[in-house]
Amino acid sequence: MIKHILKNMLSKKPCEKISKIKLDEKELELLNKLKDKVLKVYGRSFRIRQVDAGSCNACEWECTALTNPFYDIQRFGVDFVASPRHADAILVTGPISRQMQLALIKTYKATPSPKIVIACGDCTIDGGIFKDSYPVTNGVHNVLPVDFYIKGCPPSPLDIAEGLITLMDIIRDKKNK
Amino acid sequence: MSEIMIPERAKAIRTLLLELERLYNHIGDIGNMCAGTGLQVGNQWGAYIKEKLMRLNKRITGHRYLRGINKIGGVTKDILAEKDVLIPFLNEVEKEKQAFVEFLLNTISHMERLENTGKLAKDIALKLGATGIAARASGIDDDIWLAHPHLLYDTVKFNLITEDKGDVLARMMVRSKEADESIKIIRQILERDYPKELDVTNTTIKANAEGLGFVESPRGSVFYYVKSGENGSCERVKVRSSSYCNWPLMPYAVHGNIVPDFPLCNKSFNLSYSGCDM
Numbered sequence: 001m002i003k004h005i006l007k008n009m010l011s012k013k014p015c016e017k018i019s020k021i022k023l024d025e026k027e028l029e030l031l032n033k034l035k036d037k038v039l040k041v042y043g044r045s046f047r048i049r050q051v052d053a054g055s056c057n058a059c060e061w062e063c064t065a066l067t068n069p070f071y072d073i074q075r076f077g078v079d080f081v082a083s084p085r086h087a088d089a090i091l092v093t094g095p096i097s098r099q100m101q102l103a104l105i106k107t108y109k110a111t112p113s114p115k116i117v118i119a120c121g122d123c124t125i126d127g128g129i130f131k132d133s134y135p136v137t138n139g140v141h142n143v144l145p146v147d148f149y150i151k152g153c154p155p156s157p158l159d160i161a162e163g164l165i166t167l168m169d170i171i172r173d174k175k176n177k
Numbered sequence: 178m179s180e181i182m183i184p185e186r187a188k189a190i191r192t193l194l195l196e197l198e199r200l201y202n203h204i205g206d207i208g209n210m211c212a213g214t215g216l217q218v219g220n221q222w223g224a225y226i227k228e229k230l231m232r233l234n235k236r237i238t239g240h241r242y243l244r245g246i247n248k249i250g251g252v253t254k255d256i257l258a259e260k261d262v263l264i265p266f267l268n269e270v271e272k273e274k275q276a277f278v279e280f281l282l283n284t285i286s287h288m289e290r291l292e293n294t295g296k297l298a299k300d301i302a303l304k305l306g307a308t309g310i311a312a313r314a315s316g317i318d319d320d321i322w323l324a325h326p327h328l329l330y331d332t333v334k335f336n337l338i339t340e341d342k343g344d345v346l347a348r349m350m351v352r353s354k355e356a357d358e359s360i361k362i363i364r365q366i367l368e369r370d371y372p373k374e375l376d377v378t379n380t381t382i383k384a385n386a387e388g389l390g391f392v393e394s395p396r397g398s399v400f401y402y403v404k405s406g407e408n409g410s411c412e413r414v415k416v417r418s419s420s421y422c423n424w425p426l427m428p429y430a431v432h433g434n435i436v437p438d439f440p441l442c443n444k445s446f447n448l449s450y451s452g453c454d455m
């Protein structure tokens with residue numbers, strides 16, 4: 001065991017490799033912009049609760065991808081939390097299947113005000129490829145009041161970040177009114 | 178359903194896509210298993226290699242999840258033309274993946290949690306109809322590509338990976354070895370030459386026809402049954418996901434383990450919550 005520990009200590013640290021990642025200038029600029037906006041509107045702490053309402057999992061993976069070493073969204077003041085009680089916004093994915101409708105409404109009620117509903121992905125806008133099928137409700141707007149839509153099937157991590165930037169602008173304008 | 182055969186080049190591209198899908202999923206899953214033991218470095222390392230592969234997907238197919246490239250009668254884009262990008266990239270990924278797995282195998286805290294955890298006996302796996310990684314890690318030679326080879330799987334050389342122990346480590350090793358197999362298959366496909374045809378133009382779907390599609394997905398076998406309506410539209414679809422077969426295995430695998438190992442066992446199967454009733 002000691003041999004293994006020594007070997008691990010002497011070998012190159014894996015973190016060095018990951019720290020070499022470089023995003024494109026454009027991408028980094030976008031994420032820095034997000035940081036500024038989140039700082040102004042939410043004081044560097046915007047917490048999102050993600051709700052899967054019958055999604056194919058691609059949107060979820062893209063949200064997870066936001067926390068990987070490439071984007072590392074936490075350093076820009078945005079994070080995903082495990083309970084709606086901790087959240088500023090809920091991010092809904094999927095065409096809202098009837099099985100998940102009640103769970104979604106309950107999550108909405110459990111989120112403290114002022115709450116924001118973000119619809120993420122084409123399915124949430126109008127049901128996407130599942131539109132008019134019997135087990136879906138054709139979009140979040142039929143269940144909850146929606147503040148913001150992010151389109152894409154699935155939206156890439158940068159699309160989501162870009163969407164959040166616009167969302168911050170909208171919230172700021174509302175505040176100023 | 179429309180009684181057509183897809184051209185050889187489309188077959189090669191579809192095989193390539195399946196292997197790319199398996200590659201990024203397996204490496205991502207090995208990383209996700211580290212989240213079960215609280216090994217953040219491993220988790221992020223896996224996410225890093227996965228993101229790299231996703232960016233490759235975006236570059237060669239235009240979609241991070243390889244969507245929109247298949248169509249009835251063939252494929253929409255000739256990704257074999259991106260050979261010059263793919264080959265050096267795969268060499269790089271292979272090296273990184275090896276370093277990653279070696280790091281995990283040398284991390285004692287991680288290995289101690291994985292070994293002898295979540296054991297699934299072969300007879301239980303057989304009785305409950307396990308599929309994919311869960312079956313192969315328990316010593317069952319379950320693979321659609323060997324049982325019903327289509328696309329190019331009857332012409333490429335690959336090994337069936339099985340492990341006998343049936344614990345979490347066995348499932349991780351099956352994933353790791355299968356990722357190597359995927360790279361091997363992709364290399365074989367890229368070496369060959371194919372006629373230029375990408376798709377078949379005549380693709381009218383007959384009324385009231387039926388079709389069954391099946392592939393070996395990263396999680397296990399997946400079946401799609403499709404029935405067409407009066408004017409060739411889609412009337413009925415039935416999906417049999419691999420999670421449907423593998424969820425009943427979970428109670429047997431976690432039995433007798435400590436509570437903190439539950440998420441680890443869960444992640445080692447990598448089952449879809451939405452897929453449990455399909």
